[in-house]
Amino acid sequence: MDRRYGLYRLLIGAAQGLALYLLSKAFSAHTDNIWIAGGFCAALLTPAVLLAEVSRMPLRWLAGWFVVAALVLGLLGVWGVWRSGPPSPYETTAILRLGFALPGGAILLFISHHLVSVGLEARRWIAPYPAYFDAAWRHALQVALSALFLSIFWAVLYLGAFLFVLIGRKFLLDLIQHDWFGIPISAVVFAGAVHLTDVRIALIRGFRTMVLTLFAVLLPLVAGLSALFLAVGAVTGMKGVWTAQSAAASLLGMALAMIVFLNAAYQDGAEERRPGVVLRWTMRAAPFLIVALSLLSSNTVVVLVLRHGWTPERIVAAAASLVLFVHGAGYIWAVLSKGRFMARLELTNVLTAHLSLFIGLLLLSPIGDPARISVDSQVKALLSGRIAPAKFDYQFLAGRSARFGEEALATLKKSANPEIASRAKQVRSVRLTATPVTPSDRLAHIHVYPAGTRLPAGILELSDQKNWNPNLPDCFLGITDCAAYVMDLNKDRRPDVLFTQNSRISAVLSSPSGWQVRAAVTSNVVCVDSAVLEQSLRSGQVRTTPADEEDIMVGSTRFRLSSPVCNSAPPLTSGTVVSSEIQVGSGPPPSK
Numbered sequence: 001m002d003r004r005y006g007l008y009r010l011l012i013g014a015a016q017g018l019a020l021y022l023l024s025k026a027f028s029a030h031t032d033n034i035w036i037a038g039g040f041c042a043a044l045l046t047p048a049v050l051l052a053e054v055s056r057m058p059l060r061w062l063a064g065w066f067v068v069a070a071l072v073l074g075l076l077g078v079w080g081v082w083r084s085g086p087p088s089p090y091e092t093t094a095i096l097r098l099g100f101a102l103p104g105g106a107i108l109l110f111i112s113h114h115l116v117s118v119g120l121e122a123r124r125w126i127a128p129y130p131a132y133f134d135a136a137w138r139h140a141l142q143v144a145l146s147a148l149f150l151s152i153f154w155a156v157l158y159l160g161a162f163l164f165v166l167i168g169r170k171f172l173l174d175l176i177q178h179d180w181f182g183i184p185i186s187a188v189v190f191a192g193a194v195h196l197t198d199v200r201i202a203l204i205r206g207f208r209t210m211v212l213t214l215f216a217v218l219l220p221l222v223a224g225l226s227a228l229f230l231a232v233g234a235v236t237g238m239k240g241v242w243t244a245q246s247a248a249a250s251l252l253g254m255a256l257a258m259i260v261f262l263n264a265a266y267q268d269g270a271e272e273r274r275p276g277v278v279l280r281w282t283m284r285a286a287p288f289l290i291v292a293l294s295l296l297s298s299n300t301v302v303v304l305v306l307r308h309g310w311t312p313e314r315i316v317a318a319a320a321s322l323v324l325f326v327h328g329a330g331y332i333w334a335v336l337s338k339g340r341f342m343a344r345l346e347l348t349n350v351l352t353a354h355l356s357l358f359i360g361l362l363l364l365s366p367i368g369d370p371a372r373i374s375v376d377s378q379v380k381a382l383l384s385g386r387i388a389p390a391k392f393d394y395q396f397l398a399g400r401s402a403r404f405g406e407e408a409l410a411t412l413k414k415s416a417n418p419e420i421a422s423r424a425k426q427v428r429s430v431r432l433t434a435t436p437v438t439p440s441d442r443l444a445h446i447h448v449y450p451a452g453t454r455l456p457a458g459i460l461e462l463s464d465q466k467n468w469n470p471n472l473p474d475c476f477l478g479i480t481d482c483a484a485y486v487m488d489l490n491k492d493r494r495p496d497v498l499f500t501q502n503s504r505i506s507a508v509l510s511s512p513s514g515w516q517v518r519a520a521v522t523s524n525v526v527c528v529d530s531a532v533l534e535q536s537l538r539s540g541q542v543r544t545t546p547a548d549e550e551d552i553m554v555g556s557t558r559f560r561l562s563s564p565v566c567n568s569a570p571p572l573t574s575g576t577v578v579s580s581e582i583q584v585g586s587g588p589p590p591s592k
Contacts, residue, residue: 080101219262248317255290507519
């Protein structure tokens with residue numbers, strides 16, 4: 001390959017890195033600017049087109065496709081930020097305002113790029129299937145290996161920086177922590193890795209053969225588990241499937257895995273790579289299992305919608321069920337057709353790629369936005385009387401449905417129905433207003449134990465809209481209630497506080513330099529029962545662990561405390577002491 005393409009890719013990486021740095025700074029300072037957000041989304045994703053095709057596609061085609069892709073991705077970013085509504089005072093990362101525009105845009109770019117680039121190269125609307133297969137798997141592995149190389153690069157860089165810290169030199173550590181260094185260098189290193197994988201294309205093909213072989217071997221396992229599940233469910237009943245919230249995701253995940261492994265076994269359909277007898281029979285059975293799982297998933301969504309209405313997750317699950325059902329139906333058509341083994345699979349994959357692209361664009365656009373559709377559905381059910389005002393989920397509008405829910409909640413607060421208006425006014429949405437939550441607002445949502453105990457001074461002022469600490473519980477946002485347990489965890493005669501919200505724990509530890517806010521993460525594999533957790537806390541079954549005082553035991557559950565995000569309050573004043581014993585709250589309701 002011409003060496004100049006390596007230089008082109010490095011220049012593309014440098015230009016992307018500089019653009020991302022400038023746009024990220026502007027986006028962080030102006031999170032409500034939808035055009036900066038759109039530019040950031042396009043600058044992050046679209047250069048992949050240039051990196052992939054700079055050595056293959058004619059310049060005029062490459063430039064045209066790059067402009068179209070950048071325009072579409074930019075518009076998706078614009079919509080992603082606009083739909084998220086006014087910026088919240090408590091947002092910690094501006095990029096999160098893009099929502100699904102980044103991951104969804106990346107998937108759509110991958111699908112559309114291979115439909116366009118391969119079609120242009122073949123000068124046909126539908127190119128020969130081996131060309132699609134080769135390009136898609138080559139680029140997927142190039143991205144994966146380049147991302148792995150970039151991760152190793154940063155690991156080595158940080159390791160070297162820490163070595164210099166050992167001898168009292170922090171210049172390297174300080175350097176790599178600056179955005180003006182980290183963002184551009186990451187883009188350049190990633191571009192260089194893409195070029196290396198493109199030069200050593202034989203290695204990519206060898207690695208692809210290994211990956212496809214491993215995936216193909218897994219097909220009988222996935223098909224066998226799915227068949228066993230369907231057989232047992234047919235005998236014992238599917239009641240649990242209709243009631244489980246995550247049932248659709250599990251069913252769709254298994255069906256998607258079967259599609260990936262089936263295609264790994266089929267590869268490009270060449271006769272010399274025809275799978276063995278056992279694998280061929282498994283490939284014949286898998287499409288029927290895919291259809292069965294997608295239909296079960298659809299039925300699960302229908303049951304939940306009839307009971308509770310549409311939510312964004314159910315709309316996405318319904319769309320995914322449709323795409324996977326079409327895959328399965330097309331594969332059944334391939335199994336039943338005469339001629340070369342499952343040859344119709346190739347046309348099915350191309351057509352379903354177009355279908356996936358169309359549905360994905362709908363979901364990420366104003367036309368089919370899941371949040372907008374679900375809010376319209378929920379509010380219509382409320383206003384028509386199908387859902388009683390007392391049973392309506394007003395908090396869903398404030399927290400899980402972007403700007404559409406917040407605007408609907410504001411409208412409901414002015415409803416002519418006094419019960420709807422009253423209940424809507426009880427819900428606080430921190431995104432609708434830039435007014436910070438006051439300490440008294442927070443205290444109204446915090447139940448303090450032991451009964452009669454007061455929170456230590458400075459706790460309620462730990463975080464504000466300019467310096468929000470994500471390790472704090474949601475009661476600090478004035479939205480939901482939480483419990484606060486005042487105790488001396490490390491026996492230093494200074495008060496510490498454990499905040500609990502369901503099974504989540506946030507630890508606020510005292511130190512001479514100020515409060516340290518930690519997230520307490522359970523090290524147990526199984527889920528923690530929130531009722532058992534609360535009972536252990538109230539009965540005083542809390543201690544630091546002997547091996548590591550950074551860990552705490554609540555009953556029989558061990559929690560690992562994360563590193564502090566920031567110290568947001570001044571040190572404790574001298575003489576502030578709390579009893580090292582934990583008393584069990586009883587009698588009157590907990591104090592505020």
